[in-house]
Amino acid sequence: MQIYNSVPRKVFLIMNYMILIVTSLICVLPFVNLLAISFSSSSAVSAGIVGFWPVDFTLRSYQFALENGKFFRALLVSFERVALGVSLNLVLMVLTAYPLSKPSSELKGRNIYMTFFVITMLINGGMIPTYLVVTKCGLINHIWALILPGALPVYNMVILMNFIRGLPGEIEEAAKIDGASPFRALLKVLLPLLKPALATVGLFCIVGHWNDWFSGMIYINEPTKYPLQTYLQSLLQSFEQLMQKSGTDYTKLLSMMNARTGRAAQLFLGAIPVMVVYPFLQKYFTTGLVLGSVKG
Secondary structure, eight states: OOOOOOHHHHHHHHHHHHHHHHHHHHHHHHHHHHHHHHTSOHHHHHHTOOSSSOSSOOOHHHHHHHHOHHHHHHHHHHHHHHHHHHHHHHHHHHHHHHHHTSOTTTSTTHHHHHHHHHHHHHOOOOHHHHHHHHHHTTOTTSGGGGTGGGSSOHHHHHHHHHHHHTSOHHHHHHHHHTTOOHHHIIIIIIHHHTHHHHHHHHHHHHHHHHHOOHHHHHHOOOGGGOOHHHHHHHHHHHHHHHHHHSSSOHHHHHHHOOHHHHHHHHHHHHHHHHHHHHHHHHHHHHHHHHHTTSOO
């Protein structure tokens, strides 16, 4: 199909590019400002002269963040949570989405099961009942309290289910003719085809686990077991006290950094892992999201 470069189309393209550029700048510039603050001196930040480039460049905020063993401990807890949580999420989503992708003629009661899952997606039991369940299960102050309550993300499961429904049925039929059981067909035939969808929902799960700070605040009682985002949230409220308790001279430390520069450095360090993972999954992200949303 030939596209004519008419005047209305040129105007549309210009406006479209302008909107995309402005939207991108709105998303990126606050992060650039945060990065500039983390590399600036406390006096420059206090004076409000730091924009998108560091003033009086210094690495003291990062040195302070990395000298503090609590940051690395919280980082390891977050890595453990992401590894365990995403693995469990993907296994449960695949085992749930595969049978629900079948028509009602093949899976009796499919509509009942689907209704049950949709209700859980729309109606939440509430924070207090969830806390009581976690307490009765003996999970308080344990990392599984951050994982098991959201072990099956229903929204992501629906995306994966729709992706499976979009695959040609002949592929699975051929596997069955060759003697493969449903589980073997899923493991050997369908899973390799699910890479785009798994990358998409896996990225959703990674970001969800990594950014969640509220669960750690509720279910974890010991600060030494906080995941990174919970630790950063508590840090935002008590950074001055943390600086005073540090082994270095507080007055000297305050001349090189303050609460804003220290918080900016640790927030940036906390965002790096997701920034590193995203480029490797980005090539699957758009394909998986679009194909998973074609069918309802």
